[in-house]
Amino acid sequence: MIEAKGLSKKFGAKAALDKIDVAIGQGSIYGLVGSNGAGKSTFLRLLAGVYSPDGGELLVDDCQLFENSSVKQRVFFISDYPYFFPHATVQSMAEYYSKLYAKWNAQKYAEMLRTFPIDPKLPISRMSKGMQRQAAIICAIACQPDYLLMDEIFDGLDPVMRQLLKRIVSGEVSDRGMTVIIASHNLRELEDFCDHVGLFHRGGVLFERELDELKLGICKVQAVFRPMIDPAVLTKLQIITSKVHGSILELVVKNSQADALAVLEELHPLTAEALPLTLEEVFISEMEVNGYDIDSILA
Incomplete structure (x- = not known):
């Protein structure tokens, strides 16, 4: 050790x-x-x-x-x-x-x-x-x-x-x-x-x-909406990052996969699914909780 x-x-x-x-x-x-x-x-x-x-x-x-x-x-x-x-x-x-x-x-x-x-x-x-x-x-x-x-x-x-x-x-x-x-x-x-x-x-x-501990309670999901919704309406989710690519909404949230997908389904997306998290996304979550900007730390 x-x-x-x-x-x-x-x-x-x-x-x-x-x-x-x-x-x-x-x-x-x-x-x-x-x-x-x-x-x-x-x-x-x-x-x-x-x-x-x-x-x-x-x-x-x-x-x-x-x-x-x-x-x-x-x-x-x-x-x-x-x-x-x-x-x-x-x-x-x-x-x-x-x-x-x-x-x-x-x-x-x-x-x-x-x-x-x-x-x-x-x-x-x-x-x-x-x-x-x-x-x-x-x-x-x-x-x-x-x-x-x-x-x-x-x-x-x-x-x-x-x-x-x-x-x-x-x-x-x-x-x-x-x-x-x-x-x-x-x-x-x-x-x-x-x-x-x-x-x-x-x-x-x-x-x-x-x-494994870092990833607990954090997940990444994406959903397809036409027309696109405003992520601000997702008040039941603890959103860390959100990105919109055309009709695709991608979220990293401090919620379980099941809870995140259930919230999205309430808004009737064309599709919704969970995605694997990258280490960078996990770090972004941890750094934001501690008041740091990971982009300036890892630049």
Whole structure:
């Protein structure tokens, strides 16, 4: 388990993290979301032991992380710009990590090479951005970490590789109980992947929640009206957002699906149905309740 208690980190006079409290359970896929500069990367680097805290505590299974080699051996960090030695190949990096990580799994390494279309003898510096991320993933999974940290990992990966990455990582979580923390400013990348999310903003944590819990009591519905009604007449619904596209009215409401559809049916629409919620729509609801404008936070 990861616990941050009053965790702070400053760079000069700027507080990158300001007394944050975060708890991340074992075997979860935790999404860090927020705009650029929100503190996500700083939090990951503290977790990786790259930075030391300026205040508070950061514990991994009740142990301090910084300059603790036994704990750091259980953590693998893929930064937004993965680092490799000059002139390194995937094979030479694999040889390096095999000496650094006690749980290095040669069989898993071979499996990852069969999964990702990469020549292990090709210099990584000659690879594309997406291929360099694939190289980092190959090494990370072969190291068999208990904690995998990834910063903007989807950047540069095509849709097929993104889904492949999600499947591989989810398999490691399911099979070994690995904990994954992934930072992104793009909610759409995380909504079908994470089970918990934490929203960072200006060095603080606005909230952290389980996704299923976030979606409780919120639903999205649409109905076709000819002529179109005024959404203001739907006083029985707690409307979060409403959009009109021609004859289609789309609502996100703080009501159950059954209640929302019953209210719409009273107005005799041509059709009415429930739609799946996006993570962004859930966040909009949460932010509006707390008086924040999510567009300014995630811009």
